Amino acid sequence: MSSRDLVIGIVFLSQTIVGVLGNFSLLYHYVFLYFIGCKLRNTDLILKHLIVANSLVLFSRGVPLMMATLGWKQFPSDFGCKLLFYVHRVGRGVSIGSTCLLSIFQAITISPRNSRWAELKAKAPKYISLSMSLCWLLFMLVNIPIPMYVTSKWRNDTIKKIKNFGYCFAVSNNITVSLFAAWLSFPDALCLGLMLCASSSMLSILYRHKQRVRHIHRTNLSPRSSPEFRATKIILLLVxxxxxxxxxxxxxxxxxxxxxxxxxLLMKLAPVFTVCFPTISPFVLMRRDSSVSRHLTTWVRKMKSLNLLISI
Structure with a gap:
């Protein structure tokens, strides 16, 4: 094994371990809050789906690349390659869709009452579950052709292009590659456009809010922003x-x-950047969920009060 393969293998290993620990810690947080009876925010359902999508990307892309780079010789079968690439594409797509929906719903949440979003404030939470179901369905259908272009065996074909991903091969010809790329890129581009529009709207709302409370900052007081605006800033950081x-x-x-x-280097940098967001995003979201300690403290106090009543 060359030194450069070892370095990239360590990078993949670090990304996978840190990403899995981060996503599972955040998922445990939501499960814990559910069992102690805390009321979750409307957007927390989207975050749960984002965690699952991130985990799929890490396990279907990060783990195989790490094993292949570190010299693992037991490559997946043809069916395994097709499944890994399909799961990766679906997880990546749902991650994009979840981030897009999260920014849209947050923009609706913090919109002023006299804005065009006002009518959707009461209705939006009812459609979160349906929106996430459609998101999964959309990317599962869009990526159905993926297995047709993936194989576990090297093919010496001069007509078709062969791309070696370290553990599997992608096969395509010059005619279909552009159409296939456009087909896969359309929902990504749509989500990205909606995400940027929602982020621009949130930035505008935050700016106007800052202008309105400027006179407060001129005093000696140091008021904290509302939880909605703190959450908005974290979502903007996530986007x-x-x-x-x-x-x-x-x-x-x-x-x-x-x-x-x-x-x-180019073949290795692409998956490194792909796995970066699933690795970092849970730690960004943990800043948003500073309510963990508050909920835990409240739960502990309730348990102490209950034990005190029982003892009396």
Whole structure:
């Protein structure tokens, strides 16, 4: 094993371990709050789906790449390759869709009463579950052709392009590659556009809110923002993180598709950027969920009060 493969393997290993621990910690947080009877926010359902989607990306892309880079010789079968790529694409798509829906619903939540979003404030929470179900269904259907272009065996075919991903191979010809790329990119581009529009709306609302409370900041007081606006800032940080890594990953993927023999570094950087968002996002969201300690403290106090009443 070369030193460069070892370095990339360690990077994949670190991303996978940190990402899995982060996502499972956040999922445990929501399960814990559910069992102690705490009322969750409307957008927490979207976050649960985002955690599941991130975990699928880590297990279907991060783990195989880590094993292949570190010299693991037991490559998956043809069915295994098709399944891994399909699960990865669905998880990646749902991650995009969840982040998009999260930004849209948050923009609706913090919108003023006299805005065009006001009518949707009461109705939006009712459609969160349906929206997430449609999101899963959409990306499961869009990515159905993926298994047709993935194989576990090297094919010496001069007509078709062969891309080596380390543990599986992607096969495509010059005619279909552009159409297939456009087919896969359309829902991503749509979600990205909606995400940017919602983020722009949130930034505008935050700016107007800051202008209204400017006179408060001129005093000696140091008021804290409302929980809704603190959550909005974290969601904007999450969206900017996603857009940054998505852009870097997309640029690498475009070069890999267009180049006949892409470099080793380019082939490794693309999955590194792909796995970055599922790894980092749970820690960004943990800043949003500073209510963990507050809920835990409340639960402990209730248990102490109950034990005191029982003892009396």
């Amino acid at each position: 900017s993180t996603f857009v940054s890594f998505y852009a870097l990953s997309s640029i690498c993927q475009v070069y890999i598709t267009l180049l006949k023999n892409p470099s080793w």
